[in-house]
Amino acid sequence: MTNEQMTSSETESTDEHEHGREQQTAPTPGSGLTDDADGGGTRSETERTVLEARNLDVFYGDEQALRDVDIDIPENRVTAVIGPSGCGKSTFLRSINRMNDLVDTCRVDGKLAFDGKNVYDEDVDPVALRRKIGMVFQSPNPFPKSIRDNVAYGLEVQGIDDNVDEAVEQALKRAALWDEVKDQLDESGLELSGGQQQRLCIARAIATDPEVILMDEPASALDPVATSKIEDLIEDLAEEYTVVIVTHNMQQAARISDKTAVFLTGGELVEFGETNQIFENPDHDRVEDYITGKFG
Amino acid sequence: MARQSYQEQLTELREDVLYMSEVVMERLRMGLDALEQKDVELAEEVIEGDGEVNRMYLDLEQDCIDLLALQQPVASDLRFIAASFKIITDLERIGDLATNLGEYTIDAERDLFPDVDVQEMGTLTLQMIEDAMIAYDTEDVDFCYELADRDDDLDHFAERASEIVVRDLIERELESPDEVEYLLQDVSRLLLTIRDLERVGDHAVNIAARTLYMVENDDELIY
Numbered sequence: 250m251t252n253e254q255m256t257s258s259e260t261e262s263t264d265e266h267e268h269g270r271e272q273q274t275a276p277t278p279g280s281g282l283t284d285d286a287d288g289g290g291t292r293s294e295t296e297r298t299v300l301e302a303r304n305l306d307v308f309y310g311d312e313q314a315l316r317d318v319d320i321d322i323p324e325n326r327v328t329a330v331i332g333p334s335g336c337g338k339s340t341f342l343r344s345i346n347r348m349n350d351l352v353d354t355c356r357v358d359g360k361l362a363f364d365g366k367n368v369y370d371e372d373v374d375p376v377a378l379r380r381k382i383g384m385v386f387q388s389p390n391p392f393p394k395s396i397r398d399n400v401a402y403g404l405e406v407q408g409i410d411d412n413v414d415e416a417v418e419q420a421l422k423r424a425a426l427w428d429e430v431k432d433q434l435d436e437s438g439l440e441l442s443g444g445q446q447q448r449l450c451i452a453r454a455i456a457t458d459p460e461v462i463l464m465d466e467p468a469s470a471l472d473p474v475a476t477s478k479i480e481d482l483i484e485d486l487a488e489e490y491t492v493v494i495v496t497h498n499m500q501q502a503a504r505i506s507d508k509t510a511v512f513l514t515g516g517e518l519v520e521f522g523e524t525n526q527i528f529e530n531p532d533h534d535r536v537e538d539y540i541t542g543k544f545g
Numbered sequence: 546m547a548r549q550s551y552q553e554q555l556t557e558l559r560e561d562v563l564y565m566s567e568v569v570m571e572r573l574r575m576g577l578d579a580l581e582q583k584d585v586e587l588a589e590e591v592i593e594g595d596g597e598v599n600r601m602y603l604d605l606e607q608d609c610i611d612l613l614a615l616q617q618p619v620a621s622d623l624r625f626i627a628a629s630f631k632i633i634t635d636l637e638r639i640g641d642l643a644t645n646l647g648e649y650t651i652d653a654e655r656d657l658f659p660d661v662d663v664q665e666m667g668t669l670t671l672q673m674i675e676d677a678m679i680a681y682d683t684e685d686v687d688f689c690y691e692l693a694d695r696d697d698d699l700d701h702f703a704e705r706a707s708e709i710v711v712r713d714l715i716e717r718e719l720e721s722p723d724e725v726e727y728l729l730q731d732v733s734r735l736l737l738t739i740r741d742l743e744r745v746g747d748h749a750v751n752i753a754a755r756t757l758y759m760v761e762n763d764d765e766l767i768y
Contacts, residue, residue: 530762542548
């Protein structure tokens with residue numbers, strides 16, 4: 250997605266929809282990262298930063314919820330955000346697609362760039378932004394509409410009215426729900442099980458052709474089998490999308506993420522690294538104490 | 546502190562591994578004594594005691610598997626359990642080597658070569674195990690490196706001892722054809738003893754290597 254797309258909400262076309270993925274291969278302006286032409290580098294050297302925070306502070310009234318956060322979230326990988334209650338992990342997630350705009354007392358300082366463009370710039374349309382940075386919440390929240398209409402809504406907001414059925418099928422397939430619902434597309438989304446409802450919400454988010462999918466505790470209300478399905482799905486989604494997931498379940502973070510960010514009390518990002526490094530040998534004693542359960 | 550019972554289980558694992566090492570060292574001491582004193586009864590006690598070491602090993606292995614499966618340990622806890630899991634294998638092998646000494650004692654019909662000090666070599670290896678376990682218990686990284694160096698000394702000792710045996714074999718004047726048979730038995734038994742003690746030293750170094758990994762996430766000494 251280009252910056253023009255993010256700032257003009259009514260100009261999406263099917264043409265951009267089809268070719269949108271290719272645009273992501275271009276290096277981020279000013280990111281200092283370029284494609285490794287000889288292919289000799291590791292993934293971490295060649296990966297492109299999609300989301301970049303610099304000196305990010307978030308306040309709710311007088312209370313500081315995030316403190317001087319710097320992070321580079323790479324494309325097409327799963328980044329888990331963990332930390333104790335009240336550490337600011339959900340605040341961080343919500344600051345990415347400006348969900349915090351809905352909180353009157355919220356103030357954001359510093360930079361949070363999506364594809365190099367600060368999402369808090371005045372010319373950014375938050376509604377267009379949220380189409381490119383979709384969100385899935387803790388409790389599944391399908392609309393009280395048919396399964397088909399739940400997904401078609403995502404297409405509608407993009408102005409897509411051709412081949413809707415095909416697009417609905419594609420989104421449901423990507424959300425690993427198609428086989429379970431293909432014969433009941435006209436039934437209410439609320440009739441589905443909790444796990445299916447959550448995958449329906451993921452399908453709805455996918456239908457707007459996002460680049461990033463934010464997930465806030467997406468499996469915490471689900472049983473182990475439904476959780477496993479969501480976890481499998483998250484890994485699959487990372488092939489096409491950049492996934493950022495907040496979870497209080499450290500084992501879940503360890504299972505499904507490529508990178509892990511650890512926030513600790515006070516809204517401080519204490520450590521960010523490859524997930525195996527964080528869980529096998531974290532650099533910071535405070536992270537060690539938190540993940541081993543010695544505090545928090 | 547959160548996860549109280551989990552922390553207690555980790556402490557218990559450490560204590561159990563240390564206890565297993567005490568038992569194994571005692572078996573090795575008994576094996577060396579049996580060999581020196583040609584004490585067949587003591588040798589049999591060492592051999593019979595190996596079952597107890599094997600049971601300890603299996604119990605501790607299960608404890609490690611349970612901790613991994615049920616507690617999902619991470620970071621230093623994970624490395625501690627992974628290291629303990631490997632260290633108990635080394636201890637079990639040292640137990641097997643102590644049993645070998647018991648068997649050599651029972652097989653031996655004559656005195657071993659007087660020029661080779663098996664006791665001294667045994668004392669060196671016992672000290673190495675003891676120090677490796679202190680390093681594990683106290684998480685002493687310097688001790689780990691020092692042990693790796695001491696293993697080189699033990700290897701030289703084993704090399705020199707083997708040379709003495711072989712040289713003696715070559716230079717010895719045989720009094721009767723029967724003596725060849727006895728001599729060969731003595732020589733092979735002594736060479737096996739030297740080799741086994743040298744391997745005990747290797748296991749002590751393995752313990753130090755896993756301890757270094759446990760403390761510093763450093764695999765430098767593992768190979």
